[in-house]
Amino acid sequence: MTVHNSSLDHHDQVSALDHYKDLAHKLETVIEFSTDGIYVVDRYGITVLVNRAYEEMTGYQKADLIGKNVLDLTERGYFDRSISELVFKEKKQLSIVQKIGNEEKLGEKKEVVVTGSPVFDDNGELSLIVISVSDISEISKMKRELTKAMETAELNSHRFAVHTEFEKNQTIVFRSPQMKQVYEKIQQVAPFPTSILLSGPSGVGKEMLTNLIHHFSQRKDKPLIKINCGAIPENLLESELFGYEKGSFTGARQEGKAGLLELADEGTIMLDEIGEMPLALQVKLLRVIQEKQVRRIGSNKTKDLDIRIISVTNKNLEQLVKQGLFREDLYYRLNVISIDVPPLSERPEDVQELLKYFFSYFSKKYHIQKEIAYETIRYLTAYHWPGNVRELRNMVENLIVSIPENTLEPYHLPFRITQVEQGSKEVPLKQMVQNYEKKLIMDALQKKQSLRQTAKELGIHHTTLVKKLQSWGIK
Structure with missing residues (x-):
């Protein structure tokens, strides 16, 4: 009888083990086909499981991750910071925003929300950390675009003008051969992203011609931002152009602020009265043009920049260069295409x-x-x-x-x-x-x-x- 009962216990144990194996297999299948990325590490920080969604989301392969310590992976740039390390310390569920992804495959790192949940064994010891990963790159992009749109709209109430399309109530009217030549040159050069220097006396319509250049360009659906370099005090011009991080200086916004160059990304920026720009800022503008990157005041990070610069002046920049009031290297950078607008007389x-x-x-x-x-x-x-x-x-x-x-x-x-x-x-x-x-x-x-x-x-x-x-x- 005892032997018989023992035989039944063994049979029950085998059935239970098969049941758990079946459950484990089903669980693994559920994890594998989850739309969220799943990443599991053990108590030693070793990666033990990565699902398909995580691979597709990040561009990393399981073979690159499983068996590797997350701290080593963080140092090697797989993630910008480790949620596992934080959960190990806090022993509770935590969420953070990470930048992860294989830049060679994806073109850029993705922004994701990662939530690390600790799993404890029967003795109350931390056994595993299960990390779920949700891609928020598109949401973050939309948020940045919204912030950019709000900051752009704010410019309208100050000394700047922002246009996303050619103003219909502005008409170019001319009959003279001189203006016909100007118009034809604009049509020729506008589609190309080269820098343009518009010269001419005050009131000849240089701003309207800037609108026309932007309208004829492939950037016409992107921002056209105008800034008068002579109308803004020197101490404010730098922060308006380059932006700043929070706490950069007294009076700075708590959340920081994007500069006009940054807001004009993929579009056009018009630098009116460029001859009035202080020499110190001319150096920084030259660096932006050369490196195609901009850095906010108080930041050590740079942002890639794709802008077309239209410089406008009623002064003789060549004369200013000779007088040492305008940098020669910047002059040649801005004067790739020169358009002189004749006076009405x-x-x-x-x-x-x-x-x-x-x-x-x-x-x-x-x-x-x-x-x-x-x-x-x-x-x-x-x-x-x-x-x-x-x-x-x-x-x-x-x-x-x-x-x-x-x-x-x-x-x-x-x-x-x-x-x-x-x-x-x-x-x-x-x-x-x-x-x-x-x-x-x-x-x-x-x-x-x-x-x-x-x-x-x-x-x-x-x-x-x-x-x-x-x-x-x-x-």
Whole structure:
């Protein structure tokens, strides 16, 4: 009887062992086909199990890992830090973010969340650590893109402008051969990522041409970030350009901040008034261009950078180089393609085209129906426009909104414009005097309520004023 019972116990033990083996096999199958990576180490830190998902996620093979100590693997760069070591110390479940992966196979390391769970034996001793690994690379990328978008949006409320596409309400208007040549050159060079130096006096439209270059480039769907190097104090310009880590200096954000160069990655950055950049920053910018990397203030890590630089200036950089105010090596780095934008005074053909365009644009914008007299156009065309397109645009807008009459006459123009043709054969001195007299009278009429008050203000008789207005066809 005893023998019989012993035989049954042995049979039960064999069945139980087979059952456990079957369970272990099923468990191993479940682990193997888990979508999360599974990595198991023993109490000595030796890797004992790695599943297929972990291999696919990291690019490492089981043969490279099983039997290896995790501390050795960490030193060899397989992980940036070891969760096993932390769990051994704390004896509890912990989670951290790791950077892991075979860069040769994946192209870059992946960001993952690893959770280490301790397994204890019957004596309460730590036996195994089971590590689950979840790939969060895409989530991290989305978070970085969101942060970048938020920081980019923040620029709009400061002294910078950011554009992701060409502004539809900005139109390039020209007829002159000089501007046609500029336009054709932009079309030719824009698709290539080379640095461009835009030179020309203030107000000629260099910023609009920068928009056009970006629009014609393969980067048009990426950021176009503009920074005025002359408008920002020197002590702030470096942190705005390069960014900084938390605690880098007094007043720095607690979480740090990405610089404009970093935000422009894969896009275009416009460095306006580049001639105003301090020499110390010129050295750092040169290093960025040469190494194609940027480093935040207070950081020892660099970030790869893919940007196109468009430098804009109204100064003669060559002259600044000779004076020792601009680095020669940086000048040649920025001046790969040089585009000179001529002033409006050198392309009178464009003045009438721009006048028509802006007159139509502001009339529609403000819902005002007005006409412009031929003589007025003649004066505006003859004027030398020292403020270039910007001055012309502002002048037209001013005339549209500030003159009550329906037709814009020469006497509505500022004296600096009607003065231009004095002595010209086309406009005799007598007519110049008459135009100026007409302007003075019309300005006085707008201030006074009656003709008599206006005449008194001008120091002329009331009937004289009436006759002058009648001769000009003004009621």
